[in-house]
Amino acid sequence: MEKVKDVFVYNLLTGEERWYSCDAITAVKQAYAEENGLGAQFAVTLGKMDLPILKGKDAVFCGDWGARIR
Incomplete structure (x- = not known):
């Protein structure tokens, strides 16, 4: 699992x-x-x-949301 940090989701x-x-996975x-x-429900x-x-190698997506994995 990757380290916790600030993530921008688009x-x-x-x-x-x-x-x-x-x-990043939790963020998207x-x-x-x-x-x-x-x-x-997500919070519970x-x-x-x-x-x-x-x-993928550099990003993660959930529906229309994506974030870079650094």
């Missing part, structure tokens, strides 16, 4: 940008959950929701 569809202080999952009305499950994740 919505590839709308161009919206959000800032999180966690690892949280942005996706918040956008789809699942924010409270401590981010252990089964969401669609696509992880």
